[in-house]
Amino acid sequence: MTRGNQRELARAKNLKKQQELAxxxxxxxxxxxxxxxxxxxxxxxxxxxxxxxxxxxAASGGGASTSKK
Incomplete structure (x- = not known):
């Protein structure tokens, strides 16, 4: 008999927890x-x-450096 009571309490606790999370x-x-x-x-x-x-x-400084090569 206590086993059923524990299940019911666990289900109620889990339901409350899920509702709070949601x-x-x-x-x-x-x-x-x-x-x-x-x-x-x-x-x-x-x-x-x-x-x-x-x-x-790169456009302003890169153009000068490529012409040096």
């Missing part, structure tokens, strides 16, 4: 996703700016 995820996932998307966009912008700067540096 509740917490839905609230945080939107905010986290938005923050992550903004952070990734900023990183990509920085990479693009760095690549553009290196291209401009």
């Amino acid at each position: 509740k917490g995820k839905s609230k945080e996932s939107g905010a986290s996703k938005t923050k992550r998307m903004e952070r990734d966009a900023d990183i990509m912008r920085q990479k693009q700016q760095a690549k553009q700067a290196s291209k401009e540096a």
Whole structure:
């Protein structure tokens, strides 16, 4: 008889845990996703700016170095 009671208690505990996880995820996932998307966009912008700067540096300085060869 105690075994059935333990099962019921474990099921109730697990159900409560799953509900709390689902509740917490839905609230945080939107905010986290938005923050992550903004952070990734900023990183990509920085990479693009760095690549553009290196291209401009190579175009201005690289042309003179290739003519010396």
